[in-house]
Amino acid sequence: MALKAIAVEKLDTIGQVRAARPIDLVHLAKQCLGDENLEVEVLRLFDTTIKTYFGRLELAASYDDLALNLHSIKGASAGVGAWTIADLAKACEVEIQAGRPLAPERIADLGMAVEEVRGFIADMLGKQQD
Template structure:
Protein backbone atom coordinates (compact mmCIF):
# COMPACT_ATOMS: atom_id res chain seq x y z
CA UNK A 1 0.00 0.00 0.00
CA UNK A 2 1.46 3.37 -1.05
CA UNK A 3 1.40 6.26 1.33
CA UNK A 4 1.10 9.90 0.40
CA UNK A 5 3.77 11.45 2.55
CA UNK A 6 5.58 14.70 2.28
CA UNK A 7 9.29 14.25 2.90
CA UNK A 8 10.55 16.18 5.90
CA UNK A 9 12.93 19.03 5.16
CA UNK A 10 16.44 18.72 6.42
CA UNK A 11 16.32 20.81 9.62
CA UNK A 12 19.81 22.10 8.91
CA UNK A 13 19.02 23.31 5.40
CA UNK A 14 18.93 27.00 4.55
CA UNK A 15 15.42 26.69 3.17
CA UNK A 16 14.00 25.50 6.49
CA UNK A 17 15.45 28.57 8.25
CA UNK A 18 14.02 31.12 5.82
CA UNK A 19 11.06 33.17 7.03
CA UNK A 20 7.89 33.58 5.01
CA UNK A 21 8.16 37.39 5.24
CA UNK A 22 10.32 39.36 2.79
CA UNK A 23 12.38 40.62 5.76
CA UNK A 24 13.43 38.36 8.63
CA UNK A 25 12.24 40.58 11.48
CA UNK A 26 13.99 38.49 14.13
CA UNK A 27 17.31 38.92 12.32
CA UNK A 28 16.68 42.65 11.92
CA UNK A 29 15.80 43.03 15.60
CA UNK A 30 19.02 41.25 16.56
CA UNK A 31 21.04 43.49 14.26
CA UNK A 32 19.42 46.58 15.82
CA UNK A 33 19.62 45.27 19.40
CA UNK A 34 15.83 45.44 19.68
CA UNK A 35 15.64 49.21 19.03
CA UNK A 36 12.42 49.65 17.01
CA UNK A 37 13.32 53.19 15.96
CA UNK A 38 16.65 51.99 14.62
CA UNK A 39 14.92 49.11 12.80
CA UNK A 40 12.66 51.57 11.00
CA UNK A 41 15.57 53.82 10.06
CA UNK A 42 17.54 50.82 8.78
CA UNK A 43 14.51 49.70 6.74
CA UNK A 44 14.22 53.17 5.18
CA UNK A 45 17.90 53.18 4.29
CA UNK A 46 17.83 49.63 2.99
CA UNK A 47 14.81 50.35 0.77
CA UNK A 48 16.67 53.24 -0.87
CA UNK A 49 19.90 51.23 -1.11
CA UNK A 50 18.22 48.18 -2.68
CA UNK A 51 16.41 50.29 -5.27
CA UNK A 52 19.59 52.21 -6.08
CA UNK A 53 21.77 49.13 -6.54
CA UNK A 54 19.08 47.34 -8.52
CA UNK A 55 18.79 50.34 -10.88
CA UNK A 56 22.57 50.32 -11.25
CA UNK A 57 22.50 46.56 -11.86
CA UNK A 58 20.03 47.08 -14.69
CA UNK A 59 22.35 49.66 -16.25
CA UNK A 60 25.53 47.60 -15.78
CA UNK A 61 27.35 46.67 -18.95
CA UNK A 62 30.70 45.41 -17.66
CA UNK A 63 31.68 42.44 -15.53
CA UNK A 64 33.03 44.77 -12.83
CA UNK A 65 29.82 46.81 -12.66
CA UNK A 66 27.65 43.69 -12.54
CA UNK A 67 29.84 42.10 -9.85
CA UNK A 68 29.93 45.27 -7.73
CA UNK A 69 26.18 45.84 -7.84
CA UNK A 70 25.31 42.19 -7.18
CA UNK A 71 27.75 42.05 -4.28
CA UNK A 72 26.41 45.30 -2.83
CA UNK A 73 22.81 44.08 -3.06
CA UNK A 74 23.74 40.76 -1.48
CA UNK A 75 25.55 42.41 1.41
CA UNK A 76 22.88 44.99 2.15
CA UNK A 77 20.11 42.39 1.94
CA UNK A 78 21.98 40.00 4.23
CA UNK A 79 22.41 42.74 6.79
CA UNK A 80 18.67 43.33 7.21
CA UNK A 81 17.49 39.77 6.61
CA UNK A 82 16.07 40.25 3.09
CA UNK A 83 17.02 36.67 2.25
CA UNK A 84 15.18 36.48 -1.09
CA UNK A 85 17.28 39.33 -2.49
CA UNK A 86 20.47 38.03 -0.88
CA UNK A 87 19.96 34.51 -2.24
CA UNK A 88 19.13 35.68 -5.78
CA UNK A 89 22.09 38.09 -5.83
CA UNK A 90 24.39 35.36 -4.47
CA UNK A 91 23.26 32.92 -7.17
CA UNK A 92 23.72 35.52 -9.92
CA UNK A 93 27.12 36.48 -8.53
CA UNK A 94 28.18 32.82 -8.57
CA UNK A 95 27.04 32.44 -12.17
CA UNK A 96 28.87 35.60 -13.18
CA UNK A 97 32.10 34.52 -11.48
CA UNK A 98 31.84 31.14 -13.23
CA UNK A 99 31.91 32.98 -16.56
CA UNK A 100 28.24 32.51 -17.38
CA UNK A 101 26.32 35.60 -18.47
CA UNK A 102 23.36 36.77 -16.44
CA UNK A 103 20.03 36.18 -18.10
CA UNK A 104 17.36 38.87 -18.23
CA UNK A 105 15.21 36.50 -16.15
CA UNK A 106 17.76 36.51 -13.33
CA UNK A 107 17.76 40.30 -13.25
CA UNK A 108 13.95 40.33 -13.41
CA UNK A 109 13.77 37.88 -10.49
CA UNK A 110 15.98 40.17 -8.42
CA UNK A 111 13.75 43.09 -9.41
CA UNK A 112 10.63 41.24 -8.25
CA UNK A 113 12.30 40.46 -4.92
CA UNK A 114 13.31 44.11 -4.51
CA UNK A 115 9.72 45.19 -5.21
CA UNK A 116 8.32 42.66 -2.72
CA UNK A 117 10.72 43.80 -0.02
CA UNK A 118 10.01 47.46 -0.79
CA UNK A 119 6.26 46.90 -0.44
CA UNK A 120 6.83 45.08 2.85
CA UNK A 121 9.04 47.91 4.12
CA UNK A 122 6.39 50.49 3.14
CA UNK A 123 3.77 48.50 5.04
CA UNK A 124 6.04 48.21 8.10
CA UNK A 125 6.83 51.92 8.08
CA UNK A 126 3.15 52.86 7.69
CA UNK A 127 2.53 51.19 11.06
CA UNK A 128 5.29 53.18 12.71
CA UNK A 129 4.02 55.20 15.67
CA UNK A 130 4.29 58.93 15.19
Protein backbone atom coordinates (compact mmCIF):
# COMPACT_ATOMS: atom_id res chain seq x y z
CA MET A 1 0.00 0.00 0.00
CA ALA A 2 2.78 2.42 0.93
CA LEU A 3 4.62 1.60 -2.30
CA LYS A 4 1.59 2.61 -4.38
CA ALA A 5 1.36 5.90 -2.47
CA ILE A 6 5.04 6.55 -3.18
CA ALA A 7 4.53 5.73 -6.86
CA VAL A 8 1.63 8.18 -7.12
CA GLU A 9 3.68 10.81 -5.30
CA LYS A 10 6.56 10.31 -7.77
CA LEU A 11 4.15 10.65 -10.70
CA ASP A 12 2.89 13.95 -9.31
CA THR A 13 6.42 15.36 -9.06
CA ILE A 14 7.51 14.05 -12.48
CA GLY A 15 4.90 16.19 -14.19
CA GLN A 16 6.30 19.31 -12.52
CA VAL A 17 9.83 18.66 -13.81
CA ARG A 18 8.90 17.91 -17.43
CA ALA A 19 9.32 20.32 -20.34
CA ALA A 20 6.96 23.26 -20.75
CA ARG A 21 6.01 22.29 -24.34
CA PRO A 22 3.19 19.77 -24.79
CA ILE A 23 5.61 17.53 -26.72
CA ASP A 24 9.28 17.10 -25.88
CA LEU A 25 10.75 17.80 -29.31
CA VAL A 26 14.23 16.66 -28.27
CA HIS A 27 12.83 13.26 -27.27
CA LEU A 28 10.87 13.07 -30.52
CA ALA A 29 13.98 13.91 -32.55
CA LYS A 30 15.92 11.17 -30.76
CA GLN A 31 13.13 8.66 -31.38
CA CYS A 32 13.17 9.57 -35.09
CA LEU A 33 16.97 9.63 -35.31
CA GLY A 34 16.89 13.28 -36.35
CA ASP A 35 14.81 12.64 -39.49
CA GLU A 36 12.47 15.66 -39.67
CA ASN A 37 10.19 14.06 -42.25
CA LEU A 38 9.76 11.06 -39.99
CA GLU A 39 8.99 13.38 -37.06
CA VAL A 40 6.19 14.99 -39.06
CA GLU A 41 4.77 11.59 -40.01
CA VAL A 42 5.00 10.34 -36.41
CA LEU A 43 3.18 13.46 -35.18
CA ARG A 44 0.41 12.95 -37.75
CA LEU A 45 0.05 9.32 -36.71
CA PHE A 46 0.11 10.21 -33.02
CA ASP A 47 -2.59 12.85 -33.53
CA THR A 48 -4.90 10.25 -35.08
CA THR A 49 -3.99 7.63 -32.48
CA ILE A 50 -4.56 9.87 -29.46
CA LYS A 51 -7.87 11.11 -30.85
CA THR A 52 -9.05 7.53 -31.42
CA TYR A 53 -7.98 6.11 -28.06
CA PHE A 54 -9.25 9.08 -26.06
CA GLY A 55 -12.61 8.77 -27.81
CA ARG A 56 -12.70 5.09 -26.89
CA LEU A 57 -11.72 5.93 -23.31
CA GLU A 58 -14.64 8.31 -22.99
CA LEU A 59 -17.00 5.52 -24.10
CA ALA A 60 -15.37 2.76 -22.03
CA ALA A 61 -17.88 0.85 -19.93
CA SER A 62 -15.72 -1.86 -18.37
CA TYR A 63 -12.49 -2.14 -16.43
CA ASP A 64 -10.83 -3.91 -19.37
CA ASP A 65 -11.82 -1.13 -21.78
CA LEU A 66 -10.54 1.53 -19.39
CA ALA A 67 -7.27 -0.31 -18.78
CA LEU A 68 -6.60 -1.01 -22.47
CA ASN A 69 -7.29 2.54 -23.60
CA LEU A 70 -5.34 4.16 -20.76
CA HIS A 71 -2.38 1.89 -21.42
CA SER A 72 -2.49 2.65 -25.15
CA ILE A 73 -2.67 6.39 -24.50
CA LYS A 74 0.21 6.18 -22.04
CA GLY A 75 2.45 4.20 -24.38
CA ALA A 76 1.78 6.28 -27.48
CA SER A 77 2.30 9.51 -25.55
CA ALA A 78 5.56 8.37 -24.00
CA GLY A 79 6.82 7.36 -27.43
CA VAL A 80 6.54 10.89 -28.81
CA GLY A 81 7.36 12.76 -25.60
CA ALA A 82 3.86 13.94 -24.68
CA TRP A 83 4.78 13.55 -21.02
CA THR A 84 1.76 15.27 -19.48
CA ILE A 85 -0.62 12.87 -21.22
CA ALA A 86 1.57 9.88 -20.37
CA ASP A 87 1.77 10.91 -16.70
CA LEU A 88 -1.97 11.53 -16.41
CA ALA A 89 -2.77 8.20 -18.07
CA LYS A 90 -0.34 6.43 -15.72
CA ALA A 91 -1.97 8.06 -12.69
CA CYS A 92 -5.38 6.88 -13.92
CA GLU A 93 -4.00 3.36 -14.41
CA VAL A 94 -2.66 3.34 -10.85
CA GLU A 95 -6.06 4.41 -9.52
CA ILE A 96 -8.06 1.75 -11.33
CA GLN A 97 -5.48 -0.95 -10.52
CA ALA A 98 -5.87 -0.02 -6.85
CA GLY A 99 -9.59 -0.64 -7.19
CA ARG A 100 -10.61 3.00 -7.01
CA PRO A 101 -13.20 4.33 -9.44
CA LEU A 102 -11.89 6.68 -12.09
CA ALA A 103 -13.17 10.17 -11.31
CA PRO A 104 -14.72 12.11 -14.21
CA GLU A 105 -12.33 14.96 -13.36
CA ARG A 106 -9.38 12.71 -14.21
CA ILE A 107 -10.83 12.02 -17.66
CA ALA A 108 -11.50 15.75 -18.11
CA ASP A 109 -7.88 16.58 -17.16
CA LEU A 110 -6.64 13.99 -19.62
CA GLY A 111 -8.97 15.41 -22.27
CA MET A 112 -7.59 18.92 -21.78
CA ALA A 113 -4.04 17.62 -22.11
CA VAL A 114 -5.00 15.73 -25.29
CA GLU A 115 -6.52 18.87 -26.81
CA GLU A 116 -3.45 20.91 -25.89
CA VAL A 117 -1.16 18.39 -27.60
CA ARG A 118 -3.41 18.13 -30.64
CA GLY A 119 -3.39 21.93 -30.98
CA PHE A 120 0.39 21.96 -30.67
CA ILE A 121 0.67 19.30 -33.39
CA ALA A 122 -1.72 21.21 -35.65
CA ASP A 123 0.41 24.35 -35.22
CA MET A 124 3.60 22.44 -35.95
CA LEU A 125 2.20 20.72 -39.01
CA GLY A 126 0.78 24.01 -40.26
CA LYS A 127 4.23 25.59 -40.02
CA GLN A 128 5.73 22.62 -41.89
CA GLN A 129 3.51 23.33 -44.90
CA ASP A 130 4.39 27.05 -45.06
